[in-house]
Amino acid sequence: MVIREEQSSGFDAIRAVHLSAFPSANEADLVEALRRDGDAVISLVAMENDLVTGHVLFSRMRAPARALGLAPVAVLPAFRRQGVAARLIEAGLRMAAEQGWEMVFVLGDPAYYQRFGFGTGQARDFISPYAGEHFMVRALVADAPRAGNADYAAAFSRLS
Numbered sequence: 001m002v003i004r005e006e007q008s009s010g011f012d013a014i015r016a017v018h019l020s021a022f023p024s025a026n027e028a029d030l031v032e033a034l035r036r037d038g039d040a041v042i043s044l045v046a047m048e049n050d051l052v053t054g055h056v057l058f059s060r061m062r063a064p065a066r067a068l069g070l071a072p073v074a075v076l077p078a079f080r081r082q083g084v085a086a087r088l089i090e091a092g093l094r095m096a097a098e099q100g101w102e103m104v105f106v107l108g109d110p111a112y113y114q115r116f117g118f119g120t121g122q123a124r125d126f127i128s129p130y131a132g133e134h135f136m137v138r139a140l141v142a143d144a145p146r147a148g149n150a151d152y153a154a155a156f157s158r159l160s
């Protein structure tokens, strides 16, 4: 398996991964809207030979520090439970830190995301429509803010 940045030739394959993973086209459309709006910052694919088996996107947020939102992440059903998503998420977090991003938010299952350093407690004092028991943040720097507004890119609010 190889993890690398997306290429425009793979956009259809990325769409197919999201369509295979979610009950509607919302996430596939979200990826395309974030790209169109210029809000997609880190977009990584997992490749098995020439097949795109997984995809993760990190998009720009408006927050008290340089922040990204991790969403969506998806893996083709036949390639799940082999650590593909973990490799994508770890590579994305590494790149985010290297590029000077200070925090990453995610909405998801705490049991899965806490292994990557995300925590619900640290996200408690951020204001977001997604705030709650599934809203998590991971600081990438020691002095990251602990409160404030955490707004996802505009494409998220256009989700149906």
Ligand SMILES: CC(C)(COP(=O)(O)OP(=O)(O)OC[C@H]1O[C@@H](n2cnc3c(N)ncnc32)[C@H](O)[C@@H]1OP(=O)(O)O)[C@@H](O)C(=O)NCCC(=O)NCCS
Pocket (backbone or CB within 6 Å): 021, 022, 071, 072, 073, 074, 075, 076, 079, 080, 081, 082, 083, 084, 085, 086, 087, 108, 111, 112
């Ligand atoms: C969520 C999703 C991205 C996870 O992808 P994945 O590649 O299967 O994820 P991982 O392999 O990293 O981890 C998944 C599970 O497999 C386990 N696992 C990882 N490697 C494994 C291995 N070699 N053998 C057995 N299990 C393994 C992990 O421990 C984890 O299980 P747990 O949560 O019960 O502890 C995938 O299931 C998916 O596309 N789901 C539909 C879309 C979705 O819900 N996306 C998330 C919301 S945006």
